[in-house]
Amino acid sequence: MTMQASAPNASNEDPASMWTSTTDAKSIAAWIAQQETLVLLTHTKPDGDALGSTLALARAINTSRGTTGAVSAAECWYAAPMPEWGAKMAIPTKFRLIDPPQPAPAVLDPDGIIITDTGSWSQLAPFADFLKPRLDRTTIIDHHLQGNSEISSRRLLDTKAAAVVQPVAEICCHVLGVQSPDQLPVDIATPLYVGLATDTGWFKHSNVDGRVMRLAGQLLDAGVDHNALFAMLYQRDRAPRLKLMARALDSLDLIKDKNAAIMTLTLEDFKATKAAPGDSGGFVDIPQSIESIRVVALLNEQHDAEGTFTKISLRSKEGEWNSKPAVDVNQVCQSLGGGGHARAAGARVRASLEETKQMLIEALP
Numbered sequence: 065m066t067m068q069a070s071a072p073n074a075s076n077e078d079p080a081s082m083w084t085s086t087t088d089a090k091s092i093a094a095w096i097a098q099q100e101t102l103v104l105l106t107h108t109k110p111d112g113d114a115l116g117s118t119l120a121l122a123r124a125i126n127t128s129r130g131t132t133g134a135v136s137a138a139e140c141w142y143a144a145p146m147p148e149w150g151a152k153m154a155i156p157t158k159f160r161l162i163d164p165p166q167p168a169p170a171v172l173d174p175d176g177i178i179i180t181d182t183g184s185w186s187q188l189a190p191f192a193d194f195l196k197p198r199l200d201r202t203t204i205i206d207h208h209l210q211g212n213s214e215i216s217s218r219r220l221l222d223t224k225a226a227a228v229v230q231p232v233a234e235i236c237c238h239v240l241g242v243q244s245p246d247q248l249p250v251d252i253a254t255p256l257y258v259g260l261a262t263d264t265g266w267f268k269h270s271n272v273d274g275r276v277m278r279l280a281g282q283l284l285d286a287g288v289d290h291n292a293l294f295a296m297l298y299q300r301d302r303a304p305r306l307k308l309m310a311r312a313l314d315s316l317d318l319i320k321d322k323n324a325a326i327m328t329l330t331l332e333d334f335k336a337t338k339a340a341p342g343d344s345g346g347f348v349d350i351p352q353s354i355e356s357i358r359v360v361a362l363l364n365e366q367h368d369a370e371g372t373f374t375k376i377s378l379r380s381k382e383g384e385w386n387s388k389p390a391v392d393v394n395q396v397c398q399s400l401g402g403g404g405h406a407r408a409a410g411a412r413v414r415a416s417l418e419e420t421k422q423m424l425i426e427a428l429p
């Protein structure tokens with residue numbers, strides 16, 4: 065799931081400039097059929113939904129044309145870092161890994177570009193120079209509430225979808241001319257399932273609904289190996305991640321009548337535990353096991369060329385608590401320059417860990 069989002073579009077009268085859908089799955093499949101070569105892009109630091117949606121669609125396109133390997137009609141470009149299991153999952157689909165700030169390669173001039181799981185410039189920075197002269201041949205498939213509509217006038221925005229693989233599954237069916245996802249080849253059903261499973265926290269989050277489970281069931285009928293994917297995604301922890309988890313839990317601060325929890329991780333925590341930047345993924349879900357907790361924040365201290373900044377990840381629980389409504393973390397993060405979904409959002413704040421924590425405490429309801 066992608067957390068960073070640019071500021072929402074102000075209420076603009078021109079529908080073309082609003083963050084709304086302008087096309088549907090069938091029309092996108094028809095557009096794809098007209099493009100000889102395609103590049104699939106997604107947000108930097110691709111997660112399961114980003115990888116799953118691009119790989120499934122690239123495979124559907126290549127399968128429909130009988131192209132593979134070096135002569136693939138469709139290939140995926142990713143901006144590092146990838147999850148540890150990402151490259152293994154991508155094989156044998158043709159993909160390139162770009163290591164920002166290294167720009168996207170100008171070696172290829174595809175006829176069509178498809179962006180999935182984001183529509184925000186802030187998440188597409190490594191691809192911006194490549195994209196800007198080619199916006200007229202770009203299509204966006206996304207499920208986020210905000211984005212930059214000027215990136216493409218062809219947008220399929222399914223903001224009710226838990227994962228972008230849901231609309232992508234429908235497009236894959238149209239591309240391959242099959243009636244429903246249970247008829248998809250297993251090498252396409254599998255990345256779709258990975259996207260669905262990871263964006264719902266292995267079917268635990270409040271975004272799980274009948275539609276999610278129906279697609280999950282159809283993908284299992286297509287032959288997806290549920291146990292193998294669980295082992296790949298959730299049973300591969302390295303010891304440094306558990307040591308980092310101990311530090312995150314040790315930092316747990318319960319505030320606002322124990323309705324909110326804030327955890328902090330410093331650069332020193334990562335260094336001392338030998339943990340990698342992605343190793344804190346999922347920690348923000350853990351304190352939700354406390355009954356009174358309605359909202360959880362994980363603050364990661366980070367460093368770049370401009371100095372120190374703090375990355376905020378926020379999650380909130382569905383439903384009322386003591387007759388108070390669920391916390392809209394998208395709104396909280398927007399007030400801090402970020403955004404995302406109502407139950408999961410994030411922001412980057414150019415301030416120290418302590419300063420950011422104070423700003424967040426003030427921003428929380």
Ligand SMILES: [Mn+2]
Pocket residue numbers: 065066113114181207226227228263
């Ligand atoms: Mn997603």
